[in-house]
Amino acid sequence: MALWLVFGMILLSATGILALTFGPLRAAANVQTIRIIAGVQYACALLLLGARLSGKA
Known part of the structure; x- marks a missing residue:
């Protein structure tokens, strides 16, 4: 159950x-870096989901 909560928090x-990068931070100089960080979080969430559904976690 706790892994599902972690998965949800990562997605949120x-x-x-x-x-934020498409709203208030759109004009920031490092907006691409911030979007990459969000992409890494999505990738981690997908890895966690895959491990959870395959029974490895």
Whole structure:
């Protein structure tokens, strides 16, 4: 159960970061780096989901 909560928190964090880069942080100089960080979070969430569904975690 705890892994599902971690998965949800990672998704919420990545979605929030991505939403900020298309809103208030759109004009920031390092917006591409921030979007890459959100992408890494999505990749981690997918890895966790895959491990959880395959029974390895």
